[in-house]
Amino acid sequence: MSGRTEGGTLYVRFLLTPMYEAALPQLMALLGEFTPQVEALPPDAALVDLRGARRYFGRSPVDLAALIRVRALALYGVECAIGAGPGPMLARMAARDAAPGVTRAVPEGPDGVRDFLADRPVAELPGIGRATARTLCEYGLDSLGKVGAAPLSTLQRLVGVRAGRELREKARGIDRGTVVPNAAARSVAVERPFPRDELDPFRHRRALLSGAEELGARMRGEDQVCRTLTLTVRYADRSTTTRTRTLPEPTAHSTALTTTAYRMYEALGLQRARVRALSLRAEGLAPAEHAAHQLTFDPADEKARRIEEVADRARAKFGPGAIVPGTLAA
Template identity: 75%
Template sequence: MTILCLRFQLPSAGETVLPGLLTLLREFTPVVEAAPPDAALADLGGAERYFGRNAVELAAVIRVRALALYGVDCAIGAGPGPMLARMAARDAAPGVTRVVHEDPDAVAEFLADKPVWALPGVGAATARTLGSYGLDTIGRLAAAPLSTVQRLVGARAGRELHEKAHGIDRSRVVPNAAARSLASERTFPRDELDPFQHRRALLSITEELGARLRAEKQVCRVLALTVRYADRSTTTRSRTLPEPTAHSSALTDAAYRMYEALGLQRARVRAVALRAEGLGPAEGTAHQLSFDPEDEKARRLEEAADKARARFGPGAVIPGALAA
């Protein structure tokens, strides 16, 4: 067991903390992969030999140091590969390390009762196709003949899916750096079922991100949405914007579109987060001209609101939908 997946409980301004946390991980191993918006993978194969400790013991040290240096707790998954480590981290509560041992029986037991959509690469359409044939859990998928799975989803995809259902993971931890980004999260006081409250939280976040981008004279090219559910599982989607922007209305529209595309029906949502990625300087950024007077009016109002916030604080001006 050499791979850790760490899901950090980042504050709203997590983009300022994440690079430091990645640096902390690199004190244990150079093989660290940032996994935005709030996670990282670390291959501890060499670290186990160097420090004379196993991955679980090293995970405990990393957690203590993250808390001491940054005030950030984390949920940690440990497994023989990135896929199982990620899945274990989704099962773990903050302050807990969930371990999946390399033994095939232990892997099979860990995966057996999980829904097929828990496997990476299985979207809603594939899950529906498999479910219509009774392959709604990973255990049932693993027990199905390879030829059956290939007939349902295709030869190549079927083979990859069948391997993943048996815990076979051919991916590796690829060292990278955290991309420059801005992020914010809203956690509900209780598991929230109401889509209106979900959208209200997204509006609050896009207003905040837009104001922060404009204050820093930045624009973003990509917006990523993360939804965390009551069972601590998460869904992340991203969208490349039509043009780089810092305007809250454009961010809100993109966030709503991603949220609607998830098709959440009576989902128990614990938190929603947005991350503005692909940042660049606003100066010199091309803007597509609009002849819509409402668009120009919105931009003028946004400029006036920014001036009021700069003078009286971030809560000086908020949308009417958030004042109710």
């Protein structure tokens, strides 16, 4: 644990594995025992506003975070990493440094917030894309301390009037975000960890293919389809990148899921990235019977769907490993 925080927001990331993925709704309910102000952040995180809970329980956010972590581990076997800060933005940033079983808190007071942000790269600021970060770095504004000290007119000239004002506020620790209570979306997820930090894009794609095949088979087995697909990449330094894409139509078709997963992965442009694990989460689940399927005249797609049906019947009879794509059998 590092420092104390005078705010009341936690960013809780549950370190879920496929074995414990089904416990996510219960974990969200656990957070709801402390406060109704819980915002689910698929695939595996939540923001928790504890301002009212502090007064009710008479404990600091860091103390409440420790209690949440202990209960999640004891009741569901799930470890979590937690960041604590005055608001959602700073809590998210603190969580980047939080190892499993650790609460990382933004130090108390304006000076503590300023010191916490000063040396951090601009790319760590939530909402800053790669293009904006690259532009700022080209002008020597490579840390949040430098961005916060830069004239407002300079930032507005570089990134725009409104964006420049927001960027300056965030770099100075002004956190105007709020926790918006919602319900955890119904979802199903798979994770593919690597035995060691993996650099090979071929192995990354192979893991995505395996995950998409499993997701599709599980949803078809339960007569469900999903509306969106989320890809989470975990790196060697415990940081993550998450991308979500809405599918053209609700589906449980493994080929469609694989194609979408590949496109999200390729869009990240990972060059020599040391990847520790890849996970896919199908969200917005609904009964397959309520989903409309767009008719197609593509014989290859129809053939793939027929093969999929046959493979599902074989797996149901002989086990999940009875039929796998050729790439995975190699």
